[in-house]
Amino acid sequence: MLMFLKERTAPLLLERLPRLLHRLPKSHASYEDVVLDHYKVRAGFGGEQHVDGLLKRMRWHDPVMALAVFQLCDRFCQMDTVLLTSHGAVVLEVKNYSGTLSFDEQSYHMKQETRDGKFLGFNSPVTQVWNAREELLHLFEQLSISLPVYPVVVLPYSSTLIEGAPKEVPVIYGYSLNRFLSTLPRTERIMPPEELARLAQLLIDHHTPFPKKDFPAMYRYEVNSLVKGVLCSACGSRCERRSERVHACIRCEATVIDGYARALDDWFEFVSPEISNAECREFLGLKDHYAAKYVLVKMGLGRCGKGRAVRYFRE
Template sequence: MQKQLYRIGAGYSGECNVDSYIERTQFPHSMKIFTDVHLCNSPKFTFQIDTLILTEQYILIIEVKNLKDSVQFIPNPPHLVQILETGDEVVLDCPVYQIESNKSNLDEWLRQRGIHLKTLGLLVLANPNTKVIDTPNDFPIIYKKQIPFYLQKLRPAENILTVNQIQELAKQIHAEQQQFNPFPLCSYYHISPNDLRKGLLCRDCHGQLQQKNRETWYCQRCSKKAEDPYNDGIRDWFMLVKNSMTSSECRSFLNLKDGNAARYIISKSNLIKKGQSTATFYISGSKLNRP
């Protein structure tokens, strides 16, 4: 899970970096650019697009990958192997397959709105030092610095959309954007909460914390101090396990001595109380942000 969260953070950083290169490209006035698009083809199916560009000549899906060292494309079955300088290998989903799937999903989303056309796809590597092995011959893959040149050359002869259609599509995309929420992460990544370490943990090395005095804790492993481990632990619960917490769940997850300790800690937090008596539970009073 920690590795996956790191990839999410690196990917988001790469997307922001690539967006800055797209902004340097000269487009027609009618062009629309959307980032981090989440659309729905059915009540239970949502697809995500890093960057979506609407112009009169084409609709382009851009997938951004922020990968270091070397990557190798394996065609059958489709996947990507990241080869690190240490010699370690990491198997990743094939980005070309992801784009082709998103093209089909977006084509269907457009078809449901009376627009029958095929979208285009582009894979952009955010890290200019990424070495690519066995690149697919039939799919465009470029580095971020090449984006302005590539987009300026991408000028099909015929228009497929009118200015009015672009404006109407832009309104529909804004109106139908789905809120992406991966929390709690155990459900999102299919991890059992029973596999999580319990108690108060160091934010630096994840060692077990010991209480030094009433207000200060220290890590047995790295000796660093922690001043508010209870709120860190509660935040971990909402991020990882569930969007509500009971007093008994707080006691178990933080390894507290009794129910009174759990109720005291909850009373000092920003949690909002719901229910009464034995049905009492608490929800978070603040929105969880991407780590």
């Protein structure tokens, strides 16, 4: 029986990168980088969901605890999926690539030939999952847990081809997971289900999400580069104010509720954790500092400083 004690949730970037694309002009040097990163995040999440579905459809004869997106932030280590069985732990590194993958065991590098004939280089996922295994073993040692850890790179779809498969760490297809897991060594000492559940909870207690992304540093833009005002969440076009809470898209005529609050969310996410009255007035296109103060106060933001030095932040 398989139980996901930590379910997979959609990456925050899946929702945030499209919002950034609405704010970033298409002419900006980093626009295509954001487009590519959003594609990678969407493809990666789709591959992970596919593998989750395969795991849930398997016939399990022993209890298995699964943790999705397990992270050890202090070591900058993320594991796509950790399976805890009575005989050992398995770290799955899911990579949803298309085309042909070539592994170089001398340089520990991976090369991808895309379907349109382009060649791209990547850090090897074999090294990534090997490092994850080492970190998990170190954590087990700290927790006085004696359990082997098996790393594996999983390609969700069999349409991806492999050349020069590494020998140190298996690289398998999603449909082969059941067979691969059945070949793992079975230790003499079987961990009881209650002990397995306790171990899973200990790992969850050590899960530490990565800190907030620094988008301006990642994509090298200044606040003056961003499109200002209330934007349509559907098409990204500017919106006109219809009432205190309602804006309307000038392009697709979609209705936007609480547009000022949504725009300020973009500021806090993509610009700075703080905002002044003047910055709010300029970013939202408000007529004066009274209007800006009204919006900022109504959002229930925290504040620090006095007079013109007052800055507002999300609590």
